[in-house]
Each structure stands twice: as C-alpha cells, then as structure tokens.
Amino acid sequence: ARRNVLITGCSSGIGLAIAVKMAKDEQKRFKVFATMRNLAKKKPLEEAAGHRLGKTLEIKQLDVCDEQSIKTCVNSIPDRRIDVLVSNAGMGLIGPIECQSIEEMKTVMDTNFFGLVRLLKEILPDMKRRKSGHIVIISSVMGVQGILFNDVYAASKFAVEGFCESLAIQALKFKLQLSLIEPGPVVTEFERKVFEDGMKMDLSAADEETAEMFTNIYLKNYKQIFQSLGQSAEDVAEHTVKIILAENPPFRHQTNTLYTPMTTLKYADPNGDLPIDIFYKMVFQHDKIFSASLNFIKLLRWRSRKSFDLGKPSQ
C-alpha cells in the first residue's frame, strides 16, 4: 500500500527536495503531503512537482509554531494516517550571543525544537495505536558537535537529539522507527539567509576582539566552507529517502562523508577536549591547518565511503 508522508518546511531547500523526490518515486510508493507555513510560497514546489501535483503530492499549510495549524493539517489527511513524518522545518542563527536578543534565540528553539515536539504530540499517539510509523528528523552535524558562533542553533539541534534519544526507547516498544538525518553544510536558502543576517548584524554590543573574530574569521571562511564541504539539497534528499526505504533504518545518519572525521573526534576522546582543541587550531592558529584538514577530510572520504553504503533499499 502507498505510504502517507507528511513533510514540514517544503517551500524551499531540503524539504522541497525530499517532497519532490518522493512524489516522483517510479513505483509510486508514497503519497506526499508537502506542508509549508506560508502557502504564498508554493510556486517553486508546484513547478518542481509538475504533473505529480494533485496525484502523488498535495500541498498543505502547516506552521510548526502553531498547534492549531498542525491539528487542522493532520485532520485533513484521510484517517489522519501518517506513515512517515519528516520533520524538516528549521532556521539558523549565527553570531556572538551578546548581539542576539533572547527573543530571537527563543524563536530558534521554538521552531527547531518545540516545532518537532508539537508535531509529535499530534502524530505520535496515532502511530502508537497503529504500532507503525517512521519519524524522520532533519537534525544536523551540529546536533552532535557545536561550532563557533552557532551556539543557539547547535543548542536547538542538541535539544532535538536528546529528545529523540529518549523517545527512541519508547518508540521501539511500539515498533515505531526514529531516524535522525545529520547533514553537514548544505547549500540552500538557509545558508544564504544566515550569512546575510550575519553580515547585517549589529555588532556594537560585542567587544572589538569578538566582533573582529566574527567578521574576519567566521564570516570570511563561511562561503569557503560551503563551497568545499557543501552538499546540495537533492543530495540530502537522496540520503533521506534511502533511510525511509531501508529495512532497518539507523537511528543516526550523517549525509556528508567529508564531515564524518570531525564528528568522530567527539567519540575519540571521552574528556571532550579533542574536538574543541582541533576546532580551535583550525580557526585561530593558522589557515594552513584549516586547508590541510579539508584535504585530509577529502582523503578520508574515499576510505569511509563503505560505511555509508546503505545497501539495497527494501521494496
């Protein structure tokens, strides 16, 4: 039978790419409910979906920060049946915390973390009753490891990961599957918007050294990081669909093999100092270490490719 898939944040980027890929499945295994906060932004999705629109893909309104909109959306789906939930909607925030308001930070937590919680409060009880369902969350490598000037964003993704680790144990009892997708840098609207906001940021509340660090080190390297390590939204979508089709989907899946050596550092040192030390050296000691690391990471890509072979997806 066709599986009903609800995806959030489909007006752009990864959400749009996943929605289109699943709607175009040759075996027509999915009925996609592609949702977005603002239906006025549906044009790019409509165009990408083409003749699948109204057949294997339907567009619906859903704001992850609004419980009522979630309820209305779920109630409009036949039997409220959602077999696969893809929690994708999210937002970024970069910069020194001195220059960010608590309100801005709360919006990030409200979208990235409570957005997921709201969805599950509405959808999980039905999945438990049916004893079937797959919850797929677009997390981030920053849900595993923090990065300079991404303090609040990383905190929001850590919150997601902690929440899911706890929930996964219960989910197992109900035969539900839970998968965290952890992309590294992805070239989307997200990256462009975060960078633009960073460039426009009022840095007057920060001391000179911090402001300089943000502008001349972080922002200066930002584009280069996306250029050298960045994946496309379609690439992340391909990984995500493989996980959805896998017979035994893993709890965590990183989509970018170039990034894996960085997150591996975390597990290599129980004291936690190793990744912090390496990041420090990469950022502050010299750019040469940084580019050498990128080359090293590229080399490792070849070696680690095998571990990312998910095998044949189940039919």
Ligand code: NAD
């Ligand atoms: P994007 O900005 O193109 O997509 C995010 C989508 O979420 C947008 O369509 C936006 O409108 C939507 N959204 C924001 N607030 C919402 C709300 N309240 N209700 C419903 N929708 C809302 O960026 P993207 O890169 O495709 O991001 C998708 C997910 O991937 C996010 O969770 C993000 O944290 C994660 N991610 C992105 C990157 C990256 O580098 N771009 C890396 C790792 C993880």
